[in-house]
Amino acid sequence: MTLPAPRFAPGLRLVAEGLAMRRGHRHLFAGLDLALASGGVLRLAGPNGSGKTTLIRLLAGFLKPEAGTIRWEGMPAEAEPALLIHYHGHREGLREALTPRENLAFAAALLGGEPGRIAPALATLGALPLADLPVHVLSAGQRRRVALARLLVAPRPVWLLDEPLAALDQAGQALIGALLAAHRAAGGLAVVATHQPIAVEAAILDLGARGAALSGEREA
Amino acid sequence: MSGSHAGFILAAYGATALILAAMIGASLLGWRSARRRLAALEAGRGPAGPRAPDLRAP
Amino acid sequence: MTTLRAIMIRELRLARRIGAGAGLGLVFFLILIALVPFAVGPDQKLIGRIAPAILWIAALLATLLGLDRLLQADEDEGVTDQLLLAGTPLPLILLVKALAHWLATGLPLAIAAPMLGLMLAIEPAAMLPLTLSLLVGTPTLTLIGLIGAALTVSLRRGGLLLAILVLPLTIPTLIFGVTIVREAAAGRAVATPLMLLGGVTLLMVVIGPVAAAAALRLARN
Amino acid sequence: MDLAPPPAPPAPAAWMRLANPAVFNALADRLLLPLAVLTLAAFAFGLHGAFFASPADYQQGETVRIMYIHVPAAWLAMFAYAGMAVSALGTLVFRHPLADVAQKAAAPLGAGFTLICLLTGAIWGRPMWGTWWEWDARLTSVLILFLVYLGIMALWRAIDEPGRAARAVAILTLVGAANLPIIKFSVDWWYTLHQPAAVFRIDGPTIHPSMLVPLLVMGLAFLLLHLVLMLLRMKTELALRRIERLQIVAAERGGAG
Incomplete structure (x- = not known):
């Protein structure tokens, strides 16, 4: 019972520019840019409530940003973003x-x-x-x-994982690292929101620090 | 038995036989399926199917 | 196509597993009908005259009963998010869910209606038209209900609000439905109200799922 | 300090020993076959009596023979409910696991007998009333009992955790038991209010002795059938609970914590 590894088109790129999102009257983030190409893994760090889940759901297309754009470059011809994305949230969808x-x-x-x-x-x-x-x-x-x-x-080439390590034991967490490594090797890309480190080499976007800087600017 | 009366009696006894058959049938089927599922679980095979090797994706 | 079939299979399997849903609409329908004579008295002639109205209002309320279960469970367990990522357009998926819901509520009502009509001393001539009107009309109740369910899915106690949103929209269906039965009881032709009823249903087959899909996307944040 | 060993606990009352499913299953297995044979014999003897060894009614003619299934069905509808009420007490007061199982087993059977009583009553009344359904006081009370049964069955299916479901249904059953007499009275009062003229009552003249024997035998046949199905359904229910426990064990054993 082997699992044939998928092969994903290499040219895929996610580009987000000037993203801004608010929850109620509080600014979660503004002017946020990010770019991720095939084979890339981005970890969203930051405490609870810093907008990790909101950003993931924005990238998944569930929410519309207040400002800024999300573009997918190098997509296969007739595909639309929703068909490329796997979303894994708190509620498992089971x-x-x-x-x-x-x-x-x-x-x-x-x-x-x-x-x-x-x-x-x-x-x-x-x-x-x-x-x-x-x-x-x-x-x-x-x-x-x-x-x-x-x-x-x-x-699917794009994995958007929101706290995938929650409720998993040590073995489970190591397994997530292995899956992400395999996904990257197959040419896929992943954005993982978690406040624990993941066992795979990844770029880090710390929403906690951004948020502090952001609110700092406005008050100064 | 006059014609119309027989019709009513037949209808009444027929309906009763039907409902009793349904009650008996449902009870028997319920028991059979429960017994089969129980036997499977107790035999350890369990509906979970045979154990499979844990293969990491390459 | 396989996606729609998989959705239908899952809906029917869920309806069977979570027993509360399936027969509930029919039991509620039966109870409503049994209540009327206690209020009105066991006078056959009077009950017979108002029977069409009773049967249709009971069908309307019975359909309303199962509606919040239509989208709520999927939403609570995070399945709706996955539906948005599916290859099949969301309105089509919701149409299949509405069809599954109708099979569990609307269809049994239409089939049981004649027997319950007996209890309300309905004219034998009106039996078949009664079933026909319910078969053609109850899908509209489910489809309008689908919109209501989608609008109230993120609210905690949306059930009551759902009824208030949906009931006014079902008035045309109620009028045509009851007219069909009353005309049949009086021995007159039922073609016109039946056409109108069918027209409303076809309209809702399009509007319902599309509006519900929009409402569900709205409920994401 | 008195070091004498504590006195051996008194042998648990018979009822308590039944709490152990294995004990109950063994007893049920022993009883099922003989009871089934008795049921068949009772039905055979009863039906023979009903059709051949009893006279037609001078007024209704042959249709009075419907009485031999209508009345026993009414008896069983009430007997099953009474059994459920006792089991409800067993669940709430003594927390006896077998009471939960007995309650759940009885509900659909009671509903079935009530439905038989309704249909046969309607068919029996047809020649007299000229309609397939007449809001006769007795028949209407049976209809309400049927609705209460449906409510109880719906509540059973609505709550999946067995223990909690049993206690919830026990409360509903006891509330129902308290209300049924009130319902019976109010329906009779409602019926006589609108129908001052004495309409032909369904139970007809006092029962002729030669009719009494077949009626009692049919009643016994229905009762025996009820007991057989109860034992069968209780065994099924115990098996389903064991399946649920084994599934949880399988989940834990499945690891992947």
């Missing part, structure tokens, strides 16, 4: 009444994966024994692994 196998079969149909990749993906995440148990009996860590298996079931 229905509790279904089993991991059923949830991933649905994800495969929804996001263009192959059912054949479900078992090897679960095995890679060390969750194959859980395949046919209802998700509501699984622990938080086990659900996290099943949700992460979705990344492997439907190969």
Whole structure:
């Protein structure tokens, strides 16, 4: 049961310029630029509430920025950004009444994966024994692994991961590093929001520091 | 038995037989499926399927 | 196409697993109908006259009942985000979800209506038109409800608000639906109201999912 | 300080020993077959009596034979509910796990018997009333009992955690039990209010002795069938709970913490 590694088009680039976003009356960030090309991994650092989740959801296209633009360069012809993106958030996107196998079969149909990749993906995440148990009996860590298996079931070049290490033990966290390394090697790119270090070499964008500097400027 | 009366009796006993059959059938099916799932889980094979080697993506 | 089929399979599987949803609409329909004679009295003639209205209002409220479950569970467990990343346009996905919901609520109501019509002393001539009107009309209730559910998905206790948003929009369907049954009971032709009812439904097949998709995208932040 | 060993705990009352599923399953397995045979015998004897060994009614003619299933179904509808109410007490007061299981097993059966009572009542009344449904006081009360059963079954399916579901349903069942007499009275009062003229009542003249024996035997047959299905459904319910526990164990054993 091997998992054939995906190959992604190398020319893909994410370019964001002058992004600004507010939550209520508080400025989360403004004038934020970032660029990430195939093979790149960017870690968003910063305390809770510094806008990591909001930025990830902006890049995923779920939210519209108040100012600034998000561009995807080098995209295959007819594709649109949403088809390139895997989003992994706090809520795992798994229905509790279904089993991991059923949830991933649905994800495969929804996001263009192959059912054949479900078992090897679960095995890679060390969750194959859980395949046919209802998700509501699984622990938080086990659900996290099943949700992460979705990344492997439907190969997509862009991974937007929001706190993927939450609820994972040491072995799990090392596994995330390995998956990100493999993804990068296959020519994919990833933005990972986490306040713990990840076991892969990545550029760092510290929203915490930016936010302090930002509010500092306005008051000065 | 006069014609119309027989019709009503047949309808009443038919409906009763149908509902009783449904109750008995549902109970039996429920028991059979529970027994099968229980046997699978207890045999350790479990619906989780055979254990597979943990393969890292290359 | 496979995505839509996978969505339908998942919806039906979920409806079977989470038992509360499936038969609930029908039980609510039955209870509403059983209540009327206690208020009105066991007088067959009077009940027979108001039966069409009772049946349709009961169908409307029964459909409303299951609506908040339509999108809420997916939203709470983060599945909606994944739907936005799917290859298939969101309105189509929502149309399939509405169809699955209709199969669990609208269809059983239409099938059970004649038997319950017996309890309300409805004219035998109006039995078939009653079922027909419900078959054609209840999809609209679900589709309008879909919009209401999408608008209130991020609210904690959206159920009541959903009813208030949806009910006024269902008035045309109610008028045409009841007219069909009353005309049939009086032995007159039902073609015109039936056409109008079908027209409204077809209109909502387009407007419902598109508006609901927009509302769901809005509810992302 | 008295070092004498504590007195051996008194042998647990029979009821408590049944709490252990293994004990119950063993007992159920022993009882199921004989009870099933008895049920078949009772039905055979009862139906024979109902159709061949009892007279037609001078007024209704043959349709009175519907009584032999309508009345036992009404008895069982109430017997099942009474059983559920007792189990509800067992769940809330004694926290007896078997009471939870008995409650859940009985609900659909009770609903089934009530539905039989409703349909046979409507069919039986058809020749007299001229309509398939008449809001007769007795039949309407049975309808309400049916709705209460549906509510109980819906509540069972709505709460997935077995322990919590059993306690919630127990409360609903006891509230229902308290309300059913009130409902019965108010429906009778409602019916007589609108229908001063004495309409032909469904239970007809006092039951002729030769009809009584088949009726009682049919009642026994329904009761035996109820007991057989109860045992079967309780075994199923115990198995389902064990499956849930094994799934949790399998999840823990599955590692990947």
